[in-house]
Amino acid sequence: MTSFSDIRPLLAEQAIELPSWAFGNSGTRFKVFGTPGTPRTIQEKITDAATVNDYTQLAPAVALHIPWDKVDDYAALREFAAEKGVRLGTVNSNTFQDDVYKFGSLTHVDDAVRRRAIDHHLECIDIMHETGSRDLKIWLADGTNYPGQGDMRGRQDRLAASLGEIYARLGDEQRLVLEYKFFEPAFYHTDVPDWGTSYAQVTALGEKAMVCLDTGHHAPGTNIEFIVMQLLRLGKLGSFDFNSRFYADDDLIVGAADPFQLFRILVEVVRGDGYGADSPVAFMLDQCHNVEDKIPGQIRSVLNVQEMTARALLVDRDALDAAQSAGDVLGANDVLMDAFYTDVRGDLAAWRESRGLAGDPMRAYLASGTQERIAAERVGGTQSGWGA
Numbered sequence: 001m002t003s004f005s006d007i008r009p010l011l012a013e014q015a016i017e018l019p020s021w022a023f024g025n026s027g028t029r030f031k032v033f034g035t036p037g038t039p040r041t042i043q044e045k046i047t048d049a050a051t052v053n054d055y056t057q058l059a060p061a062v063a064l065h066i067p068w069d070k071v072d073d074y075a076a077l078r079e080f081a082a083e084k085g086v087r088l089g090t091v092n093s094n095t096f097q098d099d100v101y102k103f104g105s106l107t108h109v110d111d112a113v114r115r116r117a118i119d120h121h122l123e124c125i126d127i128m129h130e131t132g133s134r135d136l137k138i139w140l141a142d143g144t145n146y147p148g149q150g151d152m153r154g155r156q157d158r159l160a161a162s163l164g165e166i167y168a169r170l171g172d173e174q175r176l177v178l179e180y181k182f183f184e185p186a187f188y189h190t191d192v193p194d195w196g197t198s199y200a201q202v203t204a205l206g207e208k209a210m211v212c213l214d215t216g217h218h219a220p221g222t223n224i225e226f227i228v229m230q231l232l233r234l235g236k237l238g239s240f241d242f243n244s245r246f247y248a249d250d251d252l253i254v255g256a257a258d259p260f261q262l263f264r265i266l267v268e269v270v271r272g273d274g275y276g277a278d279s280p281v282a283f284m285l286d287q288c289h290n291v292e293d294k295i296p297g298q299i300r301s302v303l304n305v306q307e308m309t310a311r312a313l314l315v316d317r318d319a320l321d322a323a324q325s326a327g328d329v330l331g332a333n334d335v336l337m338d339a340f341y342t343d344v345r346g347d348l349a350a351w352r353e354s355r356g357l358a359g360d361p362m363r364a365y366l367a368s369g370t371q372e373r374i375a376a377e378r379v380g381g382t383q384s385g386w387g388a
């Protein structure tokens with residue numbers, strides 16, 4: 001039987017990167033709601049991310065988005081983050097907002113557009129050298145809306161060539177992670193729609209290229225934990241974008257829609273040695289807050305990941321192996337469900353208190369007055385938002 005005291009040291013190894021854009025306003029294609037206290041600068045976004053880390057000790061890094069988080073002096077930004085107790089993490093490129101990319105970016109038929117998209121990624125790599133970031137994350141909006149609109153084969157070949165140029169610029173310690181998404185904004189075909197395509201593309205590049213799995217980017221009913229298992233088995237799971245979804249790419253609080261799915265994913269992460277300080281898998285959130293406050297929204301998410309990680313670590317592997325080997329269908333299922341149904345909240349609260357944190361970080365944050373203070377202080381200027 002695995003007990004909570006067995007997993008205590010492992011819990012300290014959890015690190016979840018927060019996306020800078022989670023702290024800006026976001027919405028749907030119908031409306032973006034402004035929220036009092038929303039950051040106006042990247043420094044204020046980093047400050048808010050650091051607040052999440054102060055209350056949880058789970059979020060030591062902030063992912064940047066270029067150009068939304070562009071600054072003149074990245075060394076100064078790196079120092080600013082360090083003063084707040086966090087570091088700058090994954091750099092996310094953006095080839096989905098300029099008119100020139102209407103018909104694609106790294107896959108475009110026009111060499112001039114493709115060149116521009118490649119150069120944007122080279123600029124991101126230069127920035128990564130200054131920020132000290134390891135990973136370049138590429139998510140492409142490339143695709144078509146109608147059968148016949150584009151030559152899917154040609155687009156795939158151009159994608160490979162473009163990625164090859166970007167990959168060649170990576171430093172020894174840097175990596176490229178290629179994110180897949182089955183649809184949206186393109187509705188007929190997407191150029192990197194699934195893990196297989198991402199895997200094929202990154203495998204052709206080399207060891208420093210890996211797959212990024214966004215939990216919201218699959219068709220309903222997809223067995224995501226199977227994909228996690230397979231990518232870990234193949235040594236190609238580079239990172240997660242955690243969020244949850246009810247319908248499409250909803251980018252909701254992690255574990256809000258389906259905590260059991262989050263548990264099943266984390267069980268495979270643990271099983272495949274994807275968890276822990278030495279793991280090559282970066283845990284990130286990719287989440288937007290349309291109607292709720294952003295800092296507590298991020299606190300909720302990292303706590304949900306921590307809670308399900310604890311439950312996944314509690315799975316009694318020996319008992320599970322024995323039941324599986326014996327063909328004990330219901331016994332094996334019982335072992336898994338026992339871990340899932342274990343309420344770890346009390347033990348986690350005590351564990352936090354032993355590390356100088358509030359047992360209930362969410363309640364402590366809400367009682368701290370921070371939300372009211374930033375709402376009062378951050379008047380004037382322009383609130384940041386998805387796309388700005």
Ligand code: AOS
Pocket residue numbers: 021065092093139179181214241249286
């Ligand atoms: C888009 O759907 C993807 O999830 C991206 O990972 C992400 O939302 C984007 O890169 C933010 O800029």
Ligand code: ZN
Pocket residue numbers: 139179214241286
């Ligand atoms: Zn994502």
Ligand code: ZN
Pocket residue numbers: 181214216217249286
């Ligand atoms: Zn997404």
